[in-house]
Amino acid sequence: TQLLEQSPQFLSIQEGENLTVYCNSSSVFSSLQWYRQEPGEGPVLLVTVVTGGEVKKLKRLTFQFGDARKDSSLHITAAQPGDTGLYLCAGAVVGGSTLGRLYFGRGTQLTVWP
Amino acid sequence: DTGVSQNPRHKITKRGQNVTFRCDPISEHNRLYWYRQTLGQGPEFLTYFQNEAQLEKSRLLSDRFSAERPKGSFSTLEIQRTEQGDSAMYLCASSLRPTGTASTDTQYFGPGTRLTVL
Numbered sequence: 509t510q511l512l513e514q515s516p517q518f519l520s521i522q523e524g525e526n527l528t529v530y531c532n533s534s535s536v537f538s539s540l541q542w543y544r545q546e547p548g549e550g551p552v553l554l555v556t557v558v559t560g561g562e563v564k565k566l567k568r569l570t571f572q573f574g575d576a577r578k579d580s581s582l583h584i585t586a587a588q589p590g591d592t593g594l595y596l597c598a599g600a601v602v603g604g605s606t607l608g609r610l611y612f613g614r615g616t617q618l619t620v621w622p
Numbered sequence: 623d624t625g626v627s628q629n630p631r632h633k634i635t636k637r638g639q640n641v642t643f644r645c646d647p648i649s650e651h652n653r654l655y656w657y658r659q660t661l662g663q664g665p666e667f668l669t670y671f672q673n674e675a676q677l678e679k680s681r682l683l684s685d686r687f688s689a690e691r692p693k694g695s696f697s698t699l700e701i702q703r704t705e706q707g708d709s710a711m712y713l714c715a716s717s718l719r720p721t722g723t724a725s726t727d728t729q730y731f732g733p734g735t736r737l738t739v740l
Binding site for chain 2: 510512539541543548549550551552553556596598609610611612613614615
């Protein structure tokens, strides 16, 4: 079982549409990070959220950390083909044996068609 | 800022051979992590170092796997007697956690080493 459940697993949309990706868990996280990964490359950090209820914006991307620090969402406004990629959420569990070890979701594969 | 680098980027080997991967973290980062990623999955934790000390190893890391970070800078991950199930992307990440703090650090990943075991 995955500690972090991401949904949807696949998302295929037209350019200009909005979308939301969800990352949920029953565990509490001290922080949660979102990454984007291209085929054959390592994950590239997009954002880190640490405070319950925190909202961060990165151009057309909006990230939210749940009040209880168990879930997070990524919203993309007016998606563009350049947003295509695998979006991964990853969290560091509160009280985990390895401080800083990240638990990853399986990812959401986003494809934006022109 | 040179980022995290990993070598080689690709490795093809025959079953039973030994392979070694190298990771050079962002300079001055005191923590270094190894993860493994298979197709359709997110990265899974293997082990991590704080400076030169290996502080934890996942149960995923069998006896055939060994990792070192001899001077607290670069790290190597060796797999002995490779098996086809070892085929995966091996990712290295580094972070800077100031000593004496409880805050969570942000991990920066390298481009990975793609291992294919025939």
